[in-house]
Structure formats: C-alpha cells, structure tokens
Amino acid sequence: MDAIDLSLVDLLRGNARLSYAELARQVGLSAPAVHERVGKLEAAGVIRAYRAEVDPETIGLSVTALISVVEDSGADTDDVLEAFRAIPEIESCYFMAGVESFLIKVRVATIAELERLIVRVNRTPGVASTRTSIALSTKWENRPQPVAPPS
Amino acid sequence: MDAIDLSLVDLLRGNARLSYAELARQVGLSAPAVHERVGKLEAAGVIRAYRAEVDPETIGLSVTALISVVEDSGADTDDVLEAFRAIPEIESCYFMAGVESFLIKVRVATIAELERLIVRVNRTPGVASTRTSIALSTKWENRPQPVAPPS
DNA sequence: ACAGTCCGTGGACGCCATCGACCTGAGCCT
DNA sequence: AGGCTCAGGTCGATGGCGTCCACGGACTGT
Structure with missing residues (x-):
C-alpha cells in the first residue's frame, strides 16, 4: 500500500x-x-466491491429509518445477527457499544412497511426491545473521504 | 423505468x-x-455514482461512530449542514425526526481523533449538544436490496 | 558478482465501447 | 385505412481498451 x-x-x-x-x-x-x-x-480485501449508488427514492424506497435494538439478557448475538441478515430491508448493521447492542439502518417503501418491519425485528428471538428513528431526509450518504494527499 | x-x-x-x-x-x-x-x-439521477467499496480498516479508518446532534433552538439548520459538509470525516448525514435533528456517521483513525472530532462538532454554531455511540464492529453496510424480481 | 524477486514496460490480439445508419411498432392525425 | 413521427431497438464498423506475455531494470541476500 x-x-x-x-x-x-x-x-x-x-x-x-x-x-x-x-x-x-x-x-x-x-x-x-x-x-x-x-x-x-x-x-487483499482493500477493495471489496464496485457498486452503483442508486437514489433509493427512484426505486421506490422512500422511507429510511434507524433502529436501535436491545438484546435479551442471555440472547445469542450470532443468532440475532443471522436473523437480521435474512431481512433484506436491513441495509446496514452495526454492533454498538452501550445498552443498545445493534444499530440497523433500514429502507422500505412506505410507513406501513416500516411498521411491519419493526414488528418483525421485535419478534426475532433474542430481541428485547427496539427504538426507531425516522430519517426525514438523507443529506448525504457514504461520501468517500479522501485518503491520499492530492497529487 | x-x-x-x-x-x-x-x-x-x-x-x-x-x-x-x-x-x-x-x-x-x-x-x-x-x-x-x-x-x-x-x-435521470437514478444512478448517482459508481463507487469502489473499500474496507475502511485497510486505509486506516478503524473507528466508526454515530453522533446524534441536538440543535440550538433558533439555529439555522442550513448553516449547521454547511458546517457539517465541510468536515470530511462525516461520511453520512441524516436529518431526523425527534429532538436530535441530525444523525451523522463519522469515520476516523483513532479514538483520540474521534474526541477531537466530537469537540469540533460540538463547537459548530447552532449545535446545542451531541451524543456519540461507537460502533464496535460493522457487520455489514450498504447491502443492496434487490429491487427487480429475479428473472 | 550473481541469481532471484519484484515490479514495471511494450507489443500483440481479441473484445468492447460507441457512433451512425437503418428497422420496427405504437400512437396519432387527417 | 394510410401515412407521419418518434422512441427505442439491431447491425456493422472502427478505434480504443483489457489482458496476456516476454522482457528488463533495481534491490536484496549470499
């Protein structure tokens, strides 16, 4: 490098x-x-993929939300993760420091779908509670910060 | 479409x-x-960009954190946004529903840098307070959810 | 000094990007 | 109905690109 x-x-x-x-x-x-x-x-895994960045609105995903997830005491974190991985609406998943073990970013078409998704997340075994915050607008996302000094 | x-x-x-x-x-x-x-x-803006997805660790950005920002009452949201835009470490920026107006995702090399960044965010005019959560690990990020029925 | 290794260059060749000309079907006007 | 127009496709040509290979110079350890 x-x-x-x-x-x-x-x-x-x-x-x-x-x-x-x-x-x-x-x-x-x-x-x-x-x-x-x-x-x-x-x-070497430095470059993981090449992706087209798509405006979610234009493909019918107008609702972005961030959900904090508190695990049951004694829940198997790996099982919860596996369950989350099977939910395609979960675009990103971070394991956090703090009471809320996970922060997940989800993208759905409508508020009604968000509601169903929240129910689904709450029902996955090992999840004790969730707290959902809705993003009213995405100012920017995944802006790459330059790492090389400009030549 | x-x-x-x-x-x-x-x-x-x-x-x-x-x-x-x-x-x-x-x-x-x-x-x-x-x-x-x-x-x-x-x-048409459906495809916004083509980006290589890079493992942040390998380019020396080992610390990911999410910072919730509460604005001063009477702060000019656009000014705050502009100030945030000038901070390259802020990779994503969402305008949220709720008391905490912004949620920003930042990526830095070290905890020491995160500390400096938090101070900087707190000092930007219009920001009343912040709450930082550190991501211990990123399970996945920006996973594209398929939108077309598999042919 | 020598051989080995790493990392580059240059050449060659087939595939790809891209342009222009042409074709076809849908919608519309008379 | 017939013909115009336009959107959006195919085909063919050509110049540039991707990619393989043989080769060469700089470092390194012996």
Whole structure:
C-alpha cells in the first residue's frame, strides 16, 4: 500500500467505472501495471466491491429509518445477527457499544412497511426491545473521504 | 423505468464494473441499447455514482461512530449542514425526526481523533449538544436490496 | 558478482465501447 | 385505412481498451 495504491483507491472510490487506461494516466503508470495493482487490492480485501449508488427514492424506497435494538439478557448475538441478515430491508448493521447492542439502518417503501418491519425485528428471538428513528431526509450518504494527499 | 431498467440497476449495484456487453447479455438486449438505457438512468439521477467499496480498516479508518446532534433552538439548520459538509470525516448525514435533528456517521483513525472530532462538532454554531455511540464492529453496510424480481 | 524477486514496460490480439445508419411498432392525425 | 413521427431497438464498423506475455531494470541476500 504505497502512495500510488492510495491514489488508485481514491480514484475508484470517486468513480468505479474508470478504465484501467484512464487510471494509468492519472497515476503515471502503464495500464497493465495498474491492472495488477488493482487486482492485488481486490485480493487483499482493500477493495471489496464496485457498486452503483442508486437514489433509493427512484426505486421506490422512500422511507429510511434507524433502529436501535436491545438484546435479551442471555440472547445469542450470532443468532440475532443471522436473523437480521435474512431481512433484506436491513441495509446496514452495526454492533454498538452501550445498552443498545445493534444499530440497523433500514429502507422500505412506505410507513406501513416500516411498521411491519419493526414488528418483525421485535419478534426475532433474542430481541428485547427496539427504538426507531425516522430519517426525514438523507443529506448525504457514504461520501468517500479522501485518503491520499492530492497529487 | 421498466423491468429491464430495474435489472440493470440491480446488476450495477452488485457490480459496477460490468461491461455493457455483459449487461446486454444478462438482460437480453444489444450493447448499444444497454448503453443508452444506462445513460438515461444516470441522467435521470437514478444512478448517482459508481463507487469502489473499500474496507475502511485497510486505509486506516478503524473507528466508526454515530453522533446524534441536538440543535440550538433558533439555529439555522442550513448553516449547521454547511458546517457539517465541510468536515470530511462525516461520511453520512441524516436529518431526523425527534429532538436530535441530525444523525451523522463519522469515520476516523483513532479514538483520540474521534474526541477531537466530537469537540469540533460540538463547537459548530447552532449545535446545542451531541451524543456519540461507537460502533464496535460493522457487520455489514450498504447491502443492496434487490429491487427487480429475479428473472 | 550473481541469481532471484519484484515490479514495471511494450507489443500483440481479441473484445468492447460507441457512433451512425437503418428497422420496427405504437400512437396519432387527417 | 394510410401515412407521419418518434422512441427505442439491431447491425456493422472502427478505434480504443483489457489482458496476456516476454522482457528488463533495481534491490536484496549470499
């Protein structure tokens, strides 16, 4: 992970569809060299995936909410996690410090669906209680912070 | 936005680096047709960006925290937002229902940096108080939920 | 000094992106 | 009905790109 790798990571976080030729121009290497570096970054788990970022509203997911989950004392955290993983509406899942073990971010189409989802989460074994906060608007999300000093 | 568009969106959310030729094969159209559809999806704001998803740990951002922000009564929300936007460590920013106007997700290298960041957020004009929760681990993040029925 | 390794370059070749020309079907006007 | 128009597709061509390979220079340990 030298400076060039960091530049490549930054470039691809900004635009994952840049061609290797273009990346090569930006970092001052040849295309095959960049190809190999990016391949190694993927293999090393630095780059996990390339994703199109989609406006949730336009695909009918207008409601974003964050749900804090308190576990039952004696609940098996792994089981709860597994149950959560099976719920596709849970977009992100953090294991937190504090009384509320999990914070999950969910995305659904309507408030009615959110209600059903909350019930479902509350009913999963090991969950003692939940607290839901609704996001009125998403100002921004997953903004990549630059990691390489601008060349 | 017909079924083919939804498939394209799903495919690109799964792998943003798929070639147009490959997308074309998957949806049963020609490459130029797919090229035009994807272009329109971008122009319409459905696809906002293509991003490489990077493991934060590997680029030295080991600490994730969520900070709830309570505004001063009479604070100008837009000013607060603008100030937040200038803080690169704030990766996501939601405007919430409830007493705590904002929920922000931040990513920093160390706990010491988190402390400095919290101080900085607290000091921005319009912010009355904050409440920080540290994510001990990220189970998953930004998992795309499929929107098109699997063909 | 020498061999091995790492990491790059340059060339070659097939595939892909992308443009323009053309085709087809739906909707609409007369 | 017939023909116009337009949206949105296919096809073909071409230039650039991805990717494989052989090769070469800088470091390193012996």
